Amino acid sequence: MxxxxxxxxxxxxxxxxxxxxxxxxxxxxxxxxxxxxxxxxxxxxxxxxxxxxxxxxxxxxxxxxxxxxxxxxxxxxxxxxxxxxxxxxxxxxxxxxxxxxxxxxxxxxxxxxxxxxxxxxxxxxxxxxxxxxxxxxxAQRALLHPLPRRLESLELCGVYLPAEAEARIGGDFYEALPTPHGIRVLIGDVRGKGLPAVGASAALLGAFRELAYREASLAGLARGLDESAGRQIATMEEGAGAAEPRALFTERFATALLVEVPRDEPVARFVHCGHPEPLTIRAGRVHGHVAEPPGAPLGLGDLIGTPQVEQTVPFAPGDRLVLYTDGFIETRDRDGRFHDLAARARIRATQPLAALVTGLRADLLKHADGDLDDDAALLVLERGRAGEPGR
Incomplete structure (x- = not known):
């Protein structure tokens, strides 16, 4: 792979x-x-x-x-x-x-x-x-822009593992942008396979790159992405000749997590859209952040009716945010046990950023015996300490 x-x-x-x-x-x-x-x-x-x-x-x-x-x-x-x-x-x-x-x-x-x-x-x-x-x-270069090693006070490092050995792109996607409202990050996973999933990923990334600069609130950005995903679903269903509205929605929605890091506050804001919870590594300890309430996946907001709610957590200099898709937690070993990303992050919490990401990647591949059933993406953000020069 x-x-x-x-x-x-x-x-x-x-x-x-x-x-x-x-x-x-x-x-x-x-x-x-x-x-x-x-x-x-x-x-x-x-x-x-x-x-x-x-x-x-x-x-x-x-x-x-x-x-x-x-x-x-x-x-x-x-x-x-x-x-x-x-x-x-x-x-x-x-x-x-x-x-x-x-x-x-x-x-x-x-x-x-x-x-x-x-x-x-x-x-x-x-x-x-x-x-x-x-x-x-x-297409990969156009769809998934290479992320910079550093965005202002944030250092970024991550990995993307496609399930198919010869694949270059898949249904997982990510982006990080410095906007007037702070640094905004998107990570998500389109439900579905093949070219439809790639097309949906491209549409959502394009919408995020536009809306991230315009929308003042993270919740408003999430609503805009949900509307874009809804239009994408409708277009796909029309092209597929679906007999009933939303007949194909189960293979066309996307889970996503939106993150905003303000420049002048030691916090991070999240909006969960049916996505796995992010992890915070602070002083060598790992904390999970469950959505309260959980938001609807992108494309299903008008069906489920769950509002997009912002969640604020401490994110001080030296803290890390671990963002990932479900491939990092739903991969099973030969005995059917799920991969415990949080446990592996606790073991590696004190490692340097690049070593942390490399180790988590190796842990996943070892757990899966080198054979992933689903795409897996992981992105770790580390907030620089005050007065620390960019690297």
Whole structure:
């Protein structure tokens, strides 16, 4: 499974892609040599084994192996080399011109042609896959902007883990913006999978980036996002041809948590929209903040009718806020036990910020045995101490 970090503060983060690239290059070189080594092995085996045993028919495997690992031109060169080597081996064994020799040459020729066709198809699919990945990476950069390491007095560090190994984007989303009303942060999770979830995430992030500057109150910002999500649901249902209004709402709403950190007050304000409670780390202790009352998920406000209520908690210099999606608490181990994020945060509460995030990520992957069932995002905010310079 691949992970897409929100931030790369950890000193080893930059070198990890380089090490992975080196390993991948070595593996590709080894795979490229495999058909050449097989060709040489067949020639040696045929020359060394007793007269009635002939290894030349195994030469048909050379173009097949080449087609799996090499470009078309290299596959063609090896196929021709294999065919020529087969003919020479047949001649040296005194089999040239016999029916068995003709059948061997025909078999190698046919397999070589099929291998060339398969190689051309594979290369075409690889080009298409590279294009798709390029588009996905561009979409990720547009959808999930890389978060800065520091926003005014806040230091940020986090990680995003898609459940699908080849995924670049998913249904979890996040954003942090310095606004006239303070630093505002959004983290959320769209219910649903695939492109509809990505589309809903994009719509909500776009609305947040606009409303965060306009709305004076955090509750007003939450209401604006709920209206935007409602319009997104209606559009999706209309496109899907839903027979009844809101027939598809169960797969189209989003849980979210809105956070506001005022510049001149040692507090943080929350608005819960059906999202897991945030955690505060203060003086090495972890505190959870349950919504009172719990707010409705974005897109369901007009159905449930629960008002969006602001909650204020202390957030002094040196304190940390841990924001996360449900992938960090609903992931189960082999025995069916949920991951206890709060417990892991208590163990790592005194670690530096980057080490804390790296450790929590490792704890989740270890608990899931490296196989996540859902996307998981985590973002930790640390408030700088008075007079502390930006880093």
């Amino acid at each position: 691949h992970d897409a970090p929100l931030d790369t503060q950890h000193p080893r983060a930059a070198s990890a892609p380089a090490r992975a690239a080196i390993r991948l290059t070595g593996l590709r070189a080894l795979r490229g040599l495999a058909p050449v080594l097989l060709l040489l092995a067949v020639v040696l085996a045929d020359l060394l084994i007793p007269g009635r045993l002939h290894a030349a028919p195994v030469m048909a495997a050379v173009p097949v192996l080449a087609a799996m690992t090499l470009p078309v031109w290299a596959t063609a060169v090896l196929a021709c080399t294999a065919l020529a080597a087969t003919g020479l081996l047949q001649w040296s064994d005194g089999l040239w011109g016999r029916p068995a020799s003709d059948m061997t040459l025909m078999s190698v020729s046919l397999v070589a042609l099929v291998g060339l066709g398969a190689c051309a198809l594979r290369r075409s699919r690889e080009r298409e896959l590279r294009q798709v990945r390029s588009v996905a990476e561009a």
